Amino acid sequence: MPPVLRATGLTKVFGAREQEALRLAGEGVGRDEVQRRTGSTLAVHDVGFTVERGELFVIMGLSGSGKSTLVRLLNRLIEPSAGTIEVDGQDLRALSDADLRTLRNEKVSMVFQHFALLPHRTVRENAAYALKIRGIGAAEQRERADWALRTVGLLERADARPDQLSGGMQQRVGLARALAADSEVLLMDEPFSALDPLIRRDMQDLLVRLQTELHKTIVFITHDLNEAMRLGDRILMLKDGRTVQLGTGPEIISAPADDYVADFTSDVDRTRVLTAGDLLREPRLTARLGQPAGEVLRALGAAEANGVYVLGEDGRIAGVARDDLLARALQEGRTALGPQELVADFATTAPDRPLVEFVHLVGRSAVPLGVVDDDGRLLGVVPRAAVLDALAAVPARRGA
Numbered sequence: 001m002p003p004v005l006r007a008t009g010l011t012k013v014f015g016a017r018e019q020e021a022l023r024l025a026g027e028g029v030g031r032d033e034v035q036r037r038t039g040s041t042l043a044v045h046d047v048g049f050t051v052e053r054g055e056l057f058v059i060m061g062l063s064g065s066g067k068s069t070l071v072r073l074l075n076r077l078i079e080p081s082a083g084t085i086e087v088d089g090q091d092l093r094a095l096s097d098a099d100l101r102t103l104r105n106e107k108v109s110m111v112f113q114h115f116a117l118l119p120h121r122t123v124r125e126n127a128a129y130a131l132k133i134r135g136i137g138a139a140e141q142r143e144r145a146d147w148a149l150r151t152v153g154l155l156e157r158a159d160a161r162p163d164q165l166s167g168g169m170q171q172r173v174g175l176a177r178a179l180a181a182d183s184e185v186l187l188m189d190e191p192f193s194a195l196d197p198l199i200r201r202d203m204q205d206l207l208v209r210l211q212t213e214l215h216k217t218i219v220f221i222t223h224d225l226n227e228a229m230r231l232g233d234r235i236l237m238l239k240d241g242r243t244v245q246l247g248t249g250p251e252i253i254s255a256p257a258d259d260y261v262a263d264f265t266s267d268v269d270r271t272r273v274l275t276a277g278d279l280l281r282e283p284r285l286t287a288r289l290g291q292p293a294g295e296v297l298r299a300l301g302a303a304e305a306n307g308v309y310v311l312g313e314d315g316r317i318a319g320v321a322r323d324d325l326l327a328r329a330l331q332e333g334r335t336a337l338g339p340q341e342l343v344a345d346f347a348t349t350a351p352d353r354p355l356v357e358f359v360h361l362v363g364r365s366a367v368p369l370g371v372v373d374d375d376g377r378l379l380g381v382v383p384r385a386a387v388l389d390a391l392a393a394v395p396a397r398r399g400a
């Protein structure tokens with residue numbers, strides 16, 4: 001299946017001397033110099049990426065980096081100077097004006113910073129707006145609007161007018177409108193930027209929660225790196241219209257592509273970005289129920305470890321065998337590792353949990369923190385050294 005969205009070599013020049021600006025840009029001339037020599041603005045240059053179904057893809061950059069231009073290119077609100085965009089494998093250049101309107105209404109819809117609610121319509125009517133434009137029947141409009149309002153926790157305010165709601169609630173109505181429209185790709189252009197920090201945080205949490213349930217395909221624009229890190233499955237970092245790095249949050253902070261990204265990311269709270277999965281290591285040692293206790297004890301000695309995870313047949317953790325208890329079992333003549341020798345001296349976490357939520361558990365037990373899947377199977381461990389490295393790391397430059 002093709003990716004939902006594929007951008008290739010996207011370039012946009014604003015100004016009269018487009019061809020000359022394109023030629024200079026192609027020779028590697030930077031934006032300022034292009035501007036000086038042609039009077040035209042190289043807003044976006046040679047940006048390429050794909051967005052997979054269900055991905056929350058963040059485009060991040062400071063003011064003037066080209067984010068708004070890029071996102072408007074994605075649904076052809078503006079025409080590219082060069083490059084292509086495909087939605088579900090279809091080249092947008094091939095679409096007629098009517099096809100384009102359908103595309104924007106049904107496939108790639110845009111959510112703006114100011115959600116542009118209609119003041120004289122109810123919350124429900126606002127949520128149903130995109131469906132009404134599409135000519136969908138009243139009953140279905142209502143059903144889908146109510147589902148969306150329930151999803152964002154606002155159904156009980158369905159009959160209110162927007163000005164009777166707080167700013168944060170109004171943004172949730174905007175989000176409900178986008179959800180009700182159920183388009184394939186949601187383009188969100190700095191939707192939370194105007195909100196105060198606490199409400200903004202709530203909206204980010206809501207979006208993350210919705211994403212785990214609904215798996216929408218979202219392209220989210222922001223100038224805020226922490227927001228990008230919190231939300232993005234992957235992040236495209238833009239500077240002066242060009243891509244400086246494309247990767248997951250942990251990839252970007254642990255291997256910044258250049259000094260610009262390194263400076264930019266130095267203030268990021270790594271404990272909120274890095275997850276147990278990012279710090280995961282193969283356990284140095286594991287044991288199985290029924291294994292000879294003497295053998296396990298010798299392996300512990302060789303590994304200079306005090307304890308080892310003992311796994312059942314199904315890969316789940318049966319418990320921990322500690323060296324002192326193993327020695328006692330042997331003294332008392334019990335030679336096979338049985339359930340009676342195991343203790344629950346361990347802590348576990350899910351792989352997607354951020355470091356900030358489990359750092360207090362690290363180094364407490366005879367074995368490193370266990371990372372387990374939904375069924376309790378051991379995926380790996382987070383040793384204390386991995387946490388210290390991650391926190392202390394002056395990130396390695398890519399290719400360094």
Ligand SMILES: Nc1ncnc2c1ncn2[C@@H]1O[C@H](COP(=O)(O)OP(=O)(O)OP(=O)(O)O)[C@@H](O)[C@H]1O
Nearest residue numbers: 014041043061062063064065066067068069070223
């Ligand atoms: N219609 C236009 N005509 C001429 N220049 C433009 C136009 N739109 C954008 N630009 C220029 O293109 C560059 C990229 O602007 P863009 O708005 O895409 O950046 P941005 O990252 O979204 O910034 P902001 O967060 O401030 O909106 C800037 O230099 C801007 O001045």
